[in-house]
Amino acid sequence: MNITSRNIYSNEIPRVANMSLTVEKKLPMGNVLTVAYVGTQGRHLPQQASANFVPEHTLDHGIVGNSDLSVPINRLALNSAVIKQFTPFPNYNTVGLLQFTGTSTYHSLQATLSRQVGKSLQYFATYTFSKALGTTAVNESDGSAWIDPIDPRGRSWGVLPFDRTHIFNISYNYYFPNAKGFLGEHAITRGLLNGWQMSGITTFQSGTPLRLRFSGDLANASLAWFGTNAFINQGLNTGGITPIYSTNPSLTGTNLGDKILDVSKIGIPSAVGQTGALSPPFYLRLPSRSNFDVSFFKSFKISESKSLQVRTGFFNIFNQAYPTRIDVANANNSDINLTLNTACNVHVDGSTIPNGAGGFVGGSICDPTKGYSYTSDTLANFGRITNKHGHRIVEIAIKFYF
Numbered sequence: 001m002n003i004t005s006r007n008i009y010s011n012e013i014p015r016v017a018n019m020s021l022t023v024e025k026k027l028p029m030g031n032v033l034t035v036a037y038v039g040t041q042g043r044h045l046p047q048q049a050s051a052n053f054v055p056e057h058t059l060d061h062g063i064v065g066n067s068d069l070s071v072p073i074n075r076l077a078l079n080s081a082v083i084k085q086f087t088p089f090p091n092y093n094t095v096g097l098l099q100f101t102g103t104s105t106y107h108s109l110q111a112t113l114s115r116q117v118g119k120s121l122q123y124f125a126t127y128t129f130s131k132a133l134g135t136t137a138v139n140e141s142d143g144s145a146w147i148d149p150i151d152p153r154g155r156s157w158g159v160l161p162f163d164r165t166h167i168f169n170i171s172y173n174y175y176f177p178n179a180k181g182f183l184g185e186h187a188i189t190r191g192l193l194n195g196w197q198m199s200g201i202t203t204f205q206s207g208t209p210l211r212l213r214f215s216g217d218l219a220n221a222s223l224a225w226f227g228t229n230a231f232i233n234q235g236l237n238t239g240g241i242t243p244i245y246s247t248n249p250s251l252t253g254t255n256l257g258d259k260i261l262d263v264s265k266i267g268i269p270s271a272v273g274q275t276g277a278l279s280p281p282f283y284l285r286l287p288s289r290s291n292f293d294v295s296f297f298k299s300f301k302i303s304e305s306k307s308l309q310v311r312t313g314f315f316n317i318f319n320q321a322y323p324t325r326i327d328v329a330n331a332n333n334s335d336i337n338l339t340l341n342t343a344c345n346v347h348v349d350g351s352t353i354p355n356g357a358g359g360f361v362g363g364s365i366c367d368p369t370k371g372y373s374y375t376s377d378t379l380a381n382f383g384r385i386t387n388k389h390g391h392r393i394v395e396i397a398i399k400f401y402f
Contacts, residue, residue: 012043012044012100012101013044013100014042014043014044014045014046014100015042015043015044016040016041016042016043017040017041017043018038018039018040019037019038019039019040019041020036020037020038020039021036021037022034022035022036023035023036029115030115030116030117030118031113031114031115032112032113032114032115032116033111033112033113034110034111034112034113034114035109035110035111035112036109036110036111036112037107037108037109037110038106038108038110039105039106039107039108040104040105040106041103041104041105041106042102042103042104042105042134043103044100044101044102045100045101045102045103045104045134045135046098046099046100046102047098047099047100047101047102047135047136047145047146047147048096048097048098048099048145048146048147049096049097049099049146049147049148049149049152050094050095050096050097050146050149050230050232051088051089051095051096051097051149052087052088052089052092052093052094052095053087053149053150053228053230054083054086054087054227054228054229054230055086055150055228056150056226056227056228056230057226057227057228058086058227058228059075059078059083059086059223059227059228060075060226060227061227064078064082064356065082065354065355065356065357065358066354066355066356066357066358066359067354067355067356068354069227069356072224072272072368072369073224073348073353073365073366073367073368073369074353074354074356075223075224075227076221076223076224076365076366076368077350077353077354077355077356077361077365078223078355078356079355079356079357079359081357082355082356082357083223083229096146101152102134102135102147103134103135104132104133104134104135104160105132105133105134106130106131106132106133107130107131108128108129108130108131109128109129109130110126110127110128110129110130111126111127111128112124112125112126112127113125119175120174120175120177121172121173121174121175122172122173123170123171123172123173124170124171124172125168125169125170126167126168126169126170127166127167127168128164128166128167128168129165129166130163130164130165130167131159131163131165132159132160132162132163133157133158133159133160133163134157134158134160135147135152135156135157135236136148136156136235136236136237145235146232146234146235146237147232147237148231148232148237148238149230149232150228150230150231151231151278154278155231155232155237155238155239155278156232156235156236156237157236158209158211158236158279159209159211159279160209160236161208161209161236163209164205164206164208165206165283165285166204166205166206166288167203167204167205167206168203168204168205169201169202169203169204170201170202171199171200171201171202172198172199172200173197173198173199174197174198174199175196175197176196176197176198178193178194178195179193179194195298195299196296196297196298197296197297197298198294198295198296199294199295199297200292200293200294200295201291201293202290202291202292202293203289203290203291204288204289204290205288205289205290206285206288207285207286207287207288207289208285208286208326209284209285210261210280210284210285210286210328210338211236211238211279211280211284211328212243212266212280212284212328212338212340213233213237213238213239213242213243213328213329213340214233214239214241214242214243214268214340214342215233215329215339215340215341215342216340216341216342216343216372216375217342217343217344217366217372218241218268218269218342218344218372219233219239219241219342221240221241221366221368221372222239222240222241224272224368225240225241225272225273225275225368226240226273228240233329234329238278238279240275241269241275242275242276242277242278243266243267243268243276243280243340244266244267244268244269244274244275244276244277245265245266245267245276245277245280245281245282246265246266246267247265248265248282248283249261249262249263249264249265249266249282249284249383250262250282250283250284250285251383253287253383253384253385254287254385255385256385256386256387256388257384257385257386258384258385259382259383259384259385260286260287260336260383260385261284261338261382261383262383263340263374263378263379263382263383266340268342268371268372268373268374270371271369272368272369286322286323286326286336287322287323289320289322290320291316291320292314292316292317292318293313293314293315293316293317294313294314294317295311295312295313295314295395296311296312297309297310297311297312298310299401305402306400306401306402307400307401308398308399308400308401309398309399309400309401310397310398311395311396311397311398311399312394312395312396312397313393313394313395313396313397314392314393314394314395315392315393315394315395316390316391316392316393317392318392319390319391319392320390321388321389321390321391322388322389322390323335323336323385323386323387323388323389324389325387325389326338328340331377331381331386334386335385335386335387335388335389336383336384336385336386337378337381337382337383337384337386338382338383339378339382340374340378340382341374341375341377341378342372342373342374342375342378343372343373343374343375344366344367344368344370344372345367345370345371345372345373346366346367346370346371347364347365347366347367348364348365348367349364350362350363350364350365353365
């Protein structure tokens, strides 16, 4: 049975504070430089947490039924009904509390260089250097995402998915010079060549931040590691056991089939109780992105009151494509294989392993003390770009004014 109820102990009103400071300077040749700090602080934001979980280290010592919990394999073999006895509400499965304790923080340095005068070229260029941090449920406006109930600050806090460290945009409008010499002497060539304009928007931005976590057998070993199975393994939550980074695993792959991460530099904890950093110690991102939109247009005068405008637009003119669908748990649902799938090294006969309820597990069960390894698919394909999205669009338009 699943129950979700509001947390009567948290009645704070969500609030957001916006801060900015701008300095502007006029430069030669009609340029204007603007530098600004822009920040946002979100406090008491809605988020959801479980209230029905086993506290950490509850089940890593003592005797329960016929099971000695000091033995890691015995903890992993505990009967689910036995585990529920150590929760505050053993007759229920999930009891969710909608709280107003989420936070988000955004800081940015924004610089703008613009030139809006002159007959040949006008432009507006912006650069933003920023960082967005927050808790998991900040990603959902209604707080439906779940935070880790045991360690929300460590395991549910991090760089938010919409964070982009670097963003550069430039929009421009350019008037091509009129034809000169032989071409400029004739009315027909002047009519065809003079008066053309080019406008466009170019964008560069950093890739989406990554926060990797284990799946497979190791993802289900928190009971053996920490005496609880309450750590959440979704969203920004890292799960109970986190990867160990020997060096920066980032690679420079951008083409279909290339790899962006090296799995050999992402280690698996070798002993029960060992785990890596809660947040990656390196700048892990998807490939950066750029886009170029350009249009050309010209108006042809027909009479005093009639004119014809011809416009050609090229959107994503260089036909660039990028991986956009990301799922760190399911490689089949992601454009990049980010699944760190693990398998137990040794399984033992479960007929002699107690389940804490007076019986035995039966079948085979993983011995967590013998370690875990990556599956063959993870070793071969982790970090590989499997799909990309994006295409060029060409638009041709004719307008008649009368």
